[in-house]
Amino acid sequence: MGLRERVEKDLAVTLEGQWSLPVNLVSPEGVRTDGLRGQILYDTVRMNPETGEDVTVERPVVTLRRSSLTRIPAPGEKWLVEIPQTPDETASMEQYMISPVRPPEGGRSIGFIRIFLQEVEQS
């Protein structure tokens, strides 16, 4: 087994193992995929360009294993993403859209995809 292949298999533990949280996806075609597992970072640290200060920003980032997805989100597509409101397995699910200004990223060679989310509310 090659190193890349081994790393991809490790994602079953590092991304979808005990630290993972439930993630549901709805593709632009309206196909719902429930029961995915992934890592969710709820806050990120960014620098305020005006002051140089580090600020904690509420911006959930979801990392999923590509091989667990039947369809990979492409930049510019409208996807609905459901994640728990808090890092708790039993928390109620909250809806987000994939951010149109921050396309999904991730190394295809490593086998994960990182998705940046945008809040959504009832129209």
Add this chain to the structure above:
Amino acid sequence: MMNFRVLQQALIDTLGAAAKARFRVTGYRGQGYDAKEVKDNNRLVQAYYASGDFPKSKGRFTGDTQHVMTFNVDFSVSASAKADLSVLTDSGATPARVQAALTASTDAAYEADVLLDEVIEYAYQILMDGRNVDLGLPVGTMSSRWVDRAVKGAPQPHGSLVVLTGQLQYSCQVVEEVTGDEGVLAGSGSVTTQLDIDGDDIEQTFVDN
């Protein structure tokens, strides 16, 4: 108090009185706002004195001066995307319905743009309304009021929200009276001095001036 300060307050009062919960007015240039705060407060409007010119008449060194001033009226709005979540979260909805709901969803930048356009329109109409030509001040206090310019910023993603800022520049003219500096009134503080008087054994004689 110089007239530009009176006018700034009148500008804030005029916008605030006409806001009717459509936006919130603050009278100073605030520090950075959190996107959540702006979103929870609907639209945020900040009105403040930005610049002024004091044209000098030839040969004049004293007396009242013209003050041509500009006020900035800054807007901050914050929005999230919108979609029909009742369909998107319905596990019984057909893929076609879900697809239609996703297609009809709007981007947060678009929602923020709509909010900003609305608040610019509100503020412009309030400021250019004939009834507000004097901002509620006595007739003759100010003249030549005009909204010169509207500027819209670029949408910025702030966390999971999008923030958009804009600005109206409002100019007018007043006469400033030069009253001179009034200085600072002397305080009533005291100076306590201990005197070393011969024969005052315990040296507790104080003079309070």
